[in-house]
Amino acid sequence: MDRSDDIPPHRYDASLAGAIEAKWQDRWERERTFWTPNPTGLLTEDPQGVADRPPLFVLDMFPYPSGAGLHVGHPLGYIATDVYARFQRMQGRNVLHAMGYDAFGLPAEQYAVQTGQHPRVTTEANVANMKRQLRALGLGHDPRRGPATTDVAYYRWTQWIFLQIYNSWYDAEAGRARPIGQLVEELRAGRFATPDDTPFDDLGPLQQRELVDSFRLAYVDEAPVNWCPGLGTVLANEEVTADGRSERGNFPVYKRPLKQWKMRITAYADRLLDDLDLLDWSDSIKQMQRNWIGRSTGASVRFPVDGRDDVAIDVFTTRPDTLFGATYMVLAPEHPLVDELTATEWGDDVVGDEWGSDAPAAWRGVFGATGNPPDAVGRYREFVAQKSELERQAEGREKTGVFIGAFAINPTTGRRIPIFIADYVLMGYGTGAIMAVPGQDERDWEFAEEFDLPIVRTVQPPADFDGKAYVGDGPAINSDFLDGLPVAEAKAEMIRWLETTGHGRGTVTYKLRDWLFSRQRYWGEPFPIVYDETGLPVALPESELPVELPEVVEFEPATSDDPDALPQPPLARAEQWVEVELDLAGPAWAGYGGGRRAYLRETNTMPQWAGSCWYYLRYLDPTNEDALVDPAVERAWAAGARGDGAPKVGLVDLYVGGVEHAVLHLLYARFWHKVLYDLGHVTTIEPFQRLVNQGYILAAAYTDERGFYVEATEVEERDGEYLHDGVPVTREFGKMGKSLKNAVAPDDIYRDYGADTLRLYEMFMGPIDASRPWNTADIVGVHRFLQRLWRNVVDEETGAVHVGEAPLDDDTRRLLHRTIAAVRDDLGAMRANTAVARLFELNNRVTQLVAEHGGAPAEVLDALVRMVAPLAPHIAEELWERLGHTATIAYEPFPDPDPRWLVTDDVEIPVQINGKVRARVTVPVGADDAAHEAAARAEPRIAELLGGAEVRKVVVVPGRLVSFVVA
C-alpha cells in the first residue's frame, strides 16, 4: 500500500511546513513586516507603527558570500539574533536587524583568475544565492538595509572614511584625533619640533608636506612588513600565523622592507585597552584584546656608549629595579645603531673595527672567530636573514649572537658592559635594544651562559630556590640604595632615581603595531589617493569620490616562490586609469595644486577589513547619498540603554559572531569608530556594546588510512565501526565545512523537515556560546514538537481548528504562568535552549488535554503560539491566523505571567539528615521555621531515623528545605 495514503491530509510534515513557510515569507515581504523606521531621511516609512518605540540594534557579523553557499553551521548566530530580535519586537522595541555582505576578498578574485570571469559577476551571483538561503530561514531582516561592501555606493563611503582618517592626526595631549588643518596651526605655533627648528612657514613646500604627513593617522611607511609572495601581497600582523605563514592559503611569509600604507592604531592603544571595561563582552575576548595590545609599564633607560659622547642606547625594561644587575646589552641585529657602533671611521678616531684587548674569545663566538666587528656583524645578519620564521621556531630558544666590539656604561654602577647583537631581541618591540639582566631574566641567563658573561643577582631568591634566573619577588640585593626593597617599591624608587639623574624615565610600551593597510589585490577598495611629481601622496577631494575599480584583463597580482620577488599590484596594469589629469587645489601651506596636472593613482587596494570596519553604521542609513549616516539617525539608534538601564557606550546593542574575529575585525572596527567619534561623525565611543560569540557547529568527520577526509555522508556505522566503501575509517569531530567534508546543507534540512524545525533544532542543541556536534538524527525531536503543537490546534484529518473544549484547571494554569515567566527570562538572556525545553513541557501538557477533551483551552494556546513565535515564526503565524487573527504575530505582545499563578499554597521540600535527603514533606507557603521543623519531624520516616539520636542542629530554609544534623 502506498504510504502517503495513510498520512492524514493536514499533518504538519515537511511539505506542509514548506508551503506555510513560503506563504509567510512572501507575506512578510509584501507587507513590509520588518521595515524599520528611521526618525528622518529616506527610511521614515513606518508600516508597522513602531517609530515611537525604544530602539534596539541587533547585529550579526555579516557573511562573506562564498560560492559554496551556506551549511547549517553558518546560520546558528543568525537564528539566535533573529529569535532575540523577534522576542524584543514582541516586548515593544523598535528593532533594527539587517544583513549585508562582506563581498570583497580573495576567493572571488581567485575564482576570477581561474575563469576569467569578473569578480563582480561571481560575487553578485553568490550574494543572490546566499540571500535565497537566508530568506528561507525566515529571518526578520529589513531588506532595504543590507548593502554589500562591493557596491560602489557603499565603498564610496569606505573611501570617504579613509580620507577622514588620512586628514587627521592624533593629539596625544588632548587624547583624541583632530583634523589635519589644526595640526598646521599647532606647527605654526611651534608646538612640535620642525627640521632644524625652522619655523613651519619658512620650510619648503616639500618639507612641510613631509612633516605633516608624518603625523597623519593613515600614512605611507617604508618598514619591514609581512610579504607573502605566494599570495602576491603584503599582510597585516593579524593575518600571519604563529609559524610565519599566511592565514589564508598557508604560504610562507617574509619580513621585507616595503613602502606601504599603515594606520596609526597604536595612537589608540590606551583607549582601546581601557574602554574594554565599559563593554559587555566575554572576559576571554577582552583578555585576547588586552594581550594583543600588550601594554607593559616600566622605564626607558639611556645607556651611554663608552668612548662616544654622541651616541647613547635607549632600552625599555619592565624591571628597572634590576638595573644594577645589567651586565651586558643586546641590540636587535637590524638596529640602526649597529652600523654606527661598528663603523670603521667616525670622527677622528678609528675604534669600532677593533675587538679591543678586553674582549674574551667567548664573546666573539663562531661569527666573530675571524675578521673584525663589521665582518662579524655582517656574518650574523646574514645568518639571521636566511632563517625563516619556521626555522626560528624549530630551533627553539637556543641563543645565538655576537659581540660587536663596543661597550656601554651601566649608569648605576659606572661599569663598562659589552654590547651584543642577537636575534632574541626584536626590532619591532620597545626600542629594539635591551639591558640584559641574567640574574633575573631567563633568556638573558641562557645567553650569559652561552657567552660566558657575568651574572649578578639583584633580587634575593628564597632559600629553597635552585633555579637559574629568579623572576619572583624578594628583597633587592647588590643594588646600593635599593637594597632591601621588594620589587614593586624598588621599581618605583629606581624610576625616581632615573628621572632625577636624567638617565631615564617611567614609560609604557605596547605589543600592538600600526595596522598595515594596503594590499596588492584587485578585488578591494581603491585608495582615494594620487601621487604628484614629488612622489608624495595627495588626497583626492570628496568630489572625486567614488574612485571606481578599473576594468582589467588580468586580476591576479604576480605571485612567486621567490622571497625576493617584488609586489606588483594588478591595478598598476590599468595604465589609462593610473595616469590621470586632475585639477586639485591643495592647501596653501603645502603649495601644490592649482590647474590641471598629471598624477598617478595609488594602485594598492584596501584590505578586506576596511569594508567590515563600519558596515553597521551604514545599516542605519543605507541610502543616504549626502552622509555616511545622518547625524539625527545615528543619535536615535545610539540612544538606547543597556539591559540594566545604564546608558550604553556602544552603538550596537547586541553583536553576535564567531570568536575568530577577536583581534582582527573587532579591534579594527573599534579603532575606526573611535576616530569617527573624535571627528564628530558618531556620538558613541564604541561600536558594539554587547558581544556574544556563538560556538561552532561541529560534525563527525572521517579519515581513511592515509589521513585523507572522506565524504561524511558516505560513511556507515556498523557495530561501532565506521566504514567508507566497506573500508574502516577513523572518526573525529571538527568544525563543519568543506575542508573536513562534513558539511550539511540547510536546503536538505528544509526539504526533509522545514526551516522552523531547523531553527528550533539549532536553538535547542545547547547554549549559544558552546560548540555543539550536529546530529541529524536528533532533529526528529523538535520536529515532533512542532507536529504536536500543530495537532493541538488543527485537526489532522479535517483541518478544522479545535480549541476551547477543555476546562483550564489550576495545575495547567500554574504551569502556563511558570512557563511564561521562564521563557521570558530565557529569551531575554539568549538561553533559547532552555526556553524551548519549557515550551516542550507546556505543549506536552496541552497534548494530554487534547487527548482527554478533544481540544485545549484557548487561553493556553494563545500564549503558547505567542511564545513559539520568535523561535518558529512561520508555524506561529499560520496557527495565529487559524486561531482567528488577521495581523502578523510579529508585533503582538509577548505574554505576561500572572504573579498570582506563580505562587502555590503548598510546597514540597526535601528533608535532610546529615546532608542526605531522606524524605519530602509538604508545607504551606509562608509557614515559619518552627512549622517547617514540625512538619519534617512528623514525617514517619524522618521520625524513625531521628529516633533517639541527639539533634545537634536544625537548618530551615523556608520553602526550600529542612536539614537535621545529628550526632
Next chain:
RNA sequence: GCCCGAGUGGUGGAAUGGCAGACACGACGGACUCAAAAUCCGUUGCCCGCAAGGGCGUGUGGGUUCGACUCCCACCUCGGGCACCA
C-alpha cells in the same frame, strides 16, 4: 612556558550553594495494526535487593559548609589564544 575556557547518564544537554540528570535523542516494554510506519502510554545514572529500602555517583585528590556539579587549593585531560614582547 604563560593566559583563558571546559570536563555531569549510551548521546546532546539542565541545575551557579539547597531534591543532580529538566527537556530531547537513543534504547527497552506496552497500546493501536493482518503487519509495518506514524501516533499515544510507560520504564530508563550505576550497583545490591522479590520488595520496602540501601549504597555509590557531576575528571582526580584535598578543603570550606548543616549542605558543594556550584566556592577555595593542588593535579589530570581536552579545546582556544599568545609565545625569545625585555
